[in-house]
Amino acid sequence: MFVTDHPKLAYRYVLALTGALLLSYLAVAISLPVVSIYVVNVFHLSSASGGLSVGISFLSTILTRGHAGISADRFGGKICMQRGLILYAIAGLICLIASLPQLSVAGGYAVLIAGRLLLGLGESLTMVGMTSWAIGLMGHARSGKVMSLVGMGMYGAFAVGGPLGLALLDHVGFAGLMGVCTVLPLLGLIAIYRLPPVHPQAGQSESFWQIIGRIWRAGAAVGLQGVGFAALGAFFPLYFLSHGWSYAGLGLTFFGVGFVLVRLLCGHLPDQIGGMRVAIVSLTVEACGQYLLWLAPGPGLALFGALLTGLGCSMVFPAMGAEVVKQVPPHLRGTAIGGFVAFQDLAYGATGPVVGLLADHSSYSSVFLIGGLAATLGLWIAAVSRHRLVSQAPL
Template sequence: MSGSNAVAPKTAAADTTAAMPPEPRMMRLTAALFIGFLCVGLPLPVIPIFVKHSLGFGDFAVGVSVGIQFLATVLTRGYAGRLADHKGGKRSMFQGVATCACAGIVYAVAAWLPVSADIKFCVLVAGRLVLGLGESQLVTGTLAWSIATAGQPRAGKAIAWTGMALYGSLALGAPLGVALYHAGGFAYVALGATAVPLIAGVVAYGVPAVEALHGERVPLRRVLSLIWQGGVALALQGVGFATIGAFASLYFTSRGWVHVGLAMTCFGVAFAFMRILFGHLPDRIGGYHVAAASMLIEAIGQALLWLAPNETVALAGALVTGIGCSLVFPSLGVEALKTIPPTSRGTAMGGFTAFQDVAYGVTGPITGVLATHYGYPSVFLVGTIAAVSGVVMSRVARARALSSS
């Protein structure tokens, strides 16, 4: 009797999961996230142009309109992580899909509403806030789902593939968003941003859910106390991407360079290829070593953007920045997961990613003020200093990990 009770009956979902190896499921989730995250990539290079040239606001407003989404994401990462831990990553991901589609609808209202520029800007900001809520659930849910599907030995690969999807999506989304903007204005971008998360939901729908693990949950505050040093290093890395996302299109426009959307494409392509070729390194040689070397490369890329005499050097700077940024999150993420039990992976990844979101949210407004007074190159000087500081912080995090082991 006891022997028969020791073996739980398999459900249909369990049979489906067993029949489908982890890699195909991870690839399906990666593809879904790639498509869904276009709702972030499409408007990213367009919003600065729309806010400054169509609505007539200054650089500070540009920084707010870009950064406010990431601040909203920070405030909802904890919720998204708890949702993934308690209800499963699939539930979190699909709630994110619906919320991101709603953000696109709000963008469309901002584009079509026949009101003053001030009201349009407020509606746009509301859309960015909705997108922040949706993005936190979409990314955290997909990441937790993919890690649970992959298992702990392949956690680094799952994180690497997730990031590859995100920044590959940014690489495609930037020129596509600019093309849509030129074809039909911000309304076309809004329609695209509404459609892509719904398509992502269709792609991911057939992937089996992984049941949430039962056991003791680590509170978010405790999680943050365990991972904060690596999180600060991650935040410092995020400044480089934030400067490109917020001001590369305006920087290129101010210099009369024609490939306005190509900086984000160079960043994203380099980012994705690094994940493909070297995504295994954090699991093999240790995350802290890879993170420190990566942020040093990022600093070089930001310096090239800061000092760029022409468009070619600026694009090279964006490319090198993408190379440097690529492996920082999986490197530090793998180290963070070592300190957190599996029952709290979603909370850990939500809290860890929040550090990066803080960088994205704060960088825009601060560098907007600098751009107004000192010109657009100054924002990339900030990125250079932040990346060098990240090298130091990753070393501090490694020293702490060694002392506590």
């Protein structure tokens, strides 16, 4: 029996994979606000050291996306995801060891950094493996739906992870929290154990950079989309406080409402009407939201800009991801997904420092001008890409 011949069964399997992905991302999300606090308040190191302990896992993720994609193509998505979840658990255990009182500050910090580096590799393998496996189960024709579910698992974890992490830190301490981070991916590992694998397919191999050459336009569009989200996440509260406005904490709430609403209502559209069309409309909406944030005369319109940004950002990743999957044969799918996601990782990692320098010399509203210009450039790339596809289509 081929799972793709039974869509309802395949969808149930993919929902189980999404649940396992959510559990694994919770291990990232609940530790995100806690690690820097621990480094600064317990190790008594600098804020820069705290920032490094957080950012090093994202750097590890970016640098290992290619390896994760190749692993998914070579061994299959299931094995790739299982290895990622095991590395997640080991990373949590290593970070727990960093809190042992027998270690010196330097030793504890070094162990923590090692754990965070391993966490990034685990995230790469888990996410890319899960996506490749899920598309194999559902079929290329429903890859947009798979990408939508992947995003819901990721962002759902981040939505609840921050407050949950701080609450766990208060009640069970850093070691207890890292114990939770060790157990969560193991629960995901148990949940996927009996799900059927999709065996890797044979075919002519290509280098990672050759595949990047195929998909860079879709990757650039999703990366440029990420600038607006990263700018909003990093600077929205400071933007409100600089104007003396109330409700500074509601920016991500409005963004999240728009993001989740569109994912729930429109997750099927890339598969039905084409990813390029969805991306063009989405990037237009995001650009409008960012420009509104830049020019907003008061908090009401600024919050509406955050909502528009969420509405626009929501479908760019699954829409362009569906196009990426169409551009490569099945045996190169994992590598293509790894390269595609790396563009978004790079945007998330670079936006904060780069636009922060601009904010230091201008104003916090200017970061949203950059977000709007980035979304507009992404819109142009998507429009040009669609024109190329239409012109190359057989008559």
